[in-house]
């Protein structure tokens with residue numbers, strides 16, 4: 001068995017829109033609207049009920065406790081706190097998170113709270129959402145309300161979950177809410193998301209708030225598909241698009257020069273104002289990483305960034321994502337080397353498979369193998385000096401997987417969406433063992 005460092009943080013993760021439901025007790029969010037657009041979300045699925053966590057949270061937290069999971073990463077729904085996107089607070093919304101925190105405290109589970117996991121109040125979208133610079137102040141105000149209310153009970157805050165997804169999938173490719181397909185809008189939204197992060201960190205420090213604050217980025221390792229120099233260049237562009245565009249401003253206070261050049265055909269960047277980059281680079285206490293898969297690139301004229309995607313020949317999850325755990329250790333080591341050895345947490349990692357219940361059990365060996373390989377990769381990175389302090393499995397429960405609706409199951413716990421019955425999968429029991437041992441049995445590496 002390979003052991004993790006003492007005090008390594010173990011947890012599971014979820015997000016508000018994906019599990020809460022309780023649509024009638026909050027304002028409309030951009031995902032409620034998006035779900036109504038025919039063809040945007042598989043099977044017309046929506047978040048009205050989801051896992052009904054709004055009502056079932058005591059049972060869910062008890063399950064976490066039974067599984068010995070010491071930390072829980074969840075997000076707060078902005079539209080539950082400010083249903084109309086103005087500054088009129090919904091006390092009932094705050095009361096829900098108050099009850100949730102009380103329940104967690106009663107079970108000895110520590111919270112890590114994401115402030116924005118994609119469910120923007122629709123009323124703010126109607127004012128331009130992340131494309132309108134005013135959102136920075138709105139986000140800062142929303143966060144202040146939460147820090148004031150819960151700051152003495154939450155020690156770990158994550159400003160944003162995956163700015164690349166918010167900006168690119170939401171405004172560039174249109175696969176996510178609010179569904180724009182507009183490159184300038186992507187770049188503008190990305191900047192405002194990053195700026196809002198920086199402003200919130202600045203004010204967190206200015207008010208000398210207790211606890212730690214950071215950001216979660218979805219990062220991957222981008223490799224050249226072959227030995228061609230043009231493939232290597234495509235991989236560098238892809239890395240710039242996905243990783244460096246977000247890492248560099250946060251850790252270096254600048255956008256990467258090569259990407260500024262690539263993007264200059266789309267925008268004059270006039271939305272970047274003096275002082276913005278200093279604000280974005282406000283020092284964070286940690287970087288959260290959501291890691292799922294890798295990319296292999298080659299030169300493909302006419303494709304986005306002239307980058308074509310090749311398979312790497314690895315096995316795939318039900319999402320079609322290639323499984324390559326070494327991509328995670330490569331990434332963690334690279335962050336240590338190129339970004340000044342930041343404190344790191346894997347805030348999401350996991351896999352969807354077509355789980356089935358047989359005789360009351362879900363035997364999800366594929367998921368166990370996925371998790372085992374990625375935990376092994378975490379240990380490789382720690383041995384190589386990466387300052388990785390914790391790991392959160394995505395997800396605690398099967399839930400609403402965005403454009404894929406309820407068709408993709410990422411949970412350690414199976415959810416029957418008809419009856420809302422929860423069944424811990426074999427992977428949940430396996431993860432419990434990992435936590436109890438603070439270590440993982442290592443098998444022969446398969447790729």
Ligand code: FCB
Pocket residue numbers: 015018161162165218290348394401402410
């Ligand atoms: C991440 C999201 C999370 C979930 C997983 C599978 O991009 O943060 O909400 O959808 O992917």
